[in-house]
Amino acid sequence: MKKAVVFGAGVSGKGSEKTLKRMEYEVFLVDDKIGLSSKDGMEILLNDKIDLFIKSPGVPYTELVKKALELGIEVIDDIELGYRYKKINRISGKIIAITGTNGKTTITTKTQELLEKAGYKAKVCGNIGYSFSETVMENPELDYYVLEASSYQLENVKEFKADISLVVNLAPDHLTRYRDLDHYYNIKFNIGKNQKENEYFIVNTSCTESLKRESMISGKKIFIGMNKTDKNECVWVENGSIFYVDEFILEEKLASLKGKHNLENMLFIVCIGKLIGIPTELIREFLYSTKTLEHRMENFFSYGQVEFINDSKGTNIDSTRFAIEAFEQPILICGGYDKELDLTPLEKIILERVKEVYLIGDISDKLEIGLKKIGFSEERIFNLKTLDKVLEKLKSRIDKNYKETILFSPATSSFDQFKNFEERGKVFKNLVKSYFN
Structure with missing residues (x-):
């Protein structure tokens, strides 16, 4: 044996x-x-x-x-094991593999929902849900395995390949694990390592670091982007609408997923849907009506005119930047585990677009020092270390008769105080309801 x-x-x-x-x-x-x-x-x-x-x-x-x-x-790793099990047992379901720094969970989840709406049998697996190998083993009848893969899961790829692969975007993250950013970004591109010309790799032309790694792609390249460039994108945005080749798909303002980051996510979802052959009308209807994910820009509670947004899934600086940009002068709650990243980009966006900031976790002191250094006024910084103290303070300061947005987007991972971002998000939501109900 x-x-x-x-x-x-x-x-x-x-x-x-x-x-x-x-x-x-x-x-x-x-x-x-x-x-x-x-x-x-x-x-x-x-x-x-x-x-x-x-x-x-x-x-x-x-x-x-x-x-x-x-x-x-x-x-x-498990995804390599799952691929080998699938191959040995001649399981025919196709693999859609999704990685990137931000947006991968939204694209993974919404792709699976779109496939089911179109009548296919599909499950999410990998970095969310069940392990890839267990999903393949327990569900050999599926039409599609929609796999979210983190960089950690792609480190030991040998034979694994997908029918459709994509890297959503690349931004600084996980420098406690990797030698440098190039090391981290290159690992992400293992997702398309073994593809042949009959398998698709969707390339985001709005991501400079992805374009730098175009030579690492062995599959058939399909370009998408926020604008039309000399890459002749097949999915792009023009005058507030998304187009595929020469076909109108949808109006951004009518889509239920809001914000610049979600616009980018929708480009991928549209592209996957069209590559599979899902009718435009069905894709449009789906993206006009689908709901946002829990812990990702989740507007979950109102206190008079005050809106609370749970973005606990904002585990890196770029993700939180997108969240901040979606609102007008939000009150930001952020902080958590110290990933040893340069916090300057986060401090700059807070200075430019945030009304007040409430800091928690390991990086709170570092952020406070950095914000003061660039001129963010001291009376707008509340370094309170824990979510409980933050909500207690907000309760004493917030007037429900004035319109405000309270945005919880930590900009880093949760491991200093919580098991994962889901637990962190649930704790935040429970505390908000406890203090403001």
Whole structure:
């Protein structure tokens, strides 16, 4: 019997474990909290003949991973395992693979909803929902697997390829994991690593860093962008409308997904829909009526004329910049885990477009110092460290008879105070309702 080590017992790791057992592997699940310890894992690597090592995406390259590589054991991730399972079992469903710094969850979720509306069987998987390998194993009848892939999940791609791949955009992030920005951006392009000319790679011409990596694309390039350029985009924006080739698709102002970032997301959704052959009328109707995602520019509560927006999914600077630009002088709540990024772009957009700022988390002191340095007045900065203290302060300052937008968009990840952005968003929503109901 073949043997495999799965390192990390999160959603991805548990999915890999199930898939490997179905493939008749003996599986050792290593996780220092709920599985075998790393020390036990090291003993297994040294004393058993291990055929495969599955590294969960959130797991860093510890001594255990390095030892597996040193011993010549193949190290892969769950999406590579899922692709191999699909290939071995001749599962015919097509893969739509989506990555990027911002917008990938919206595009993934809305693509799956559009496919279902058009009558296809489809599920989201990967970075959201279930692991890719488990989804393929449990749902061999699907027409489409809509896979959201983080850079972490793309680090160990060997054979994996998709029928349609795309990189939404590239912006600074995850510098605690990667050598530099080029390293991070190049990893993202592994999503199209093995494509052939009969498989599509959608290229965003509005993203300079994506265009720089055009030579890394082996599939058939389909260009989209916010403007028509010499790349002859097949989907673009003109006079407030989205077009595909020579066909009008929809008016931006009538779409239910608002903001510049969502306009970019819709270009991808339209392109995917048209490549698959979904009728224009159905795409238009869908994008005019679909609802925003929880934790992504979610207008969830009104207190008189005061609107509360939950954008906990805003986990990097570019994402929060897009959120700020969607409103007129919002009151911003931001901060969280220190990713060791340059905060200057965030400080500048706050100076230009934010009325007041309430700071939380590890980067709150750093942000306060940076904002004061560039001239953001001290009386408009409230460094309160936690969401509870922020909402308590806002309750004493907000008048519901005056129109205000309270925007919670952290601009970084949540790991200093929360398990993930979902938990952070739920805590925020509950606190708002508790203080303002």
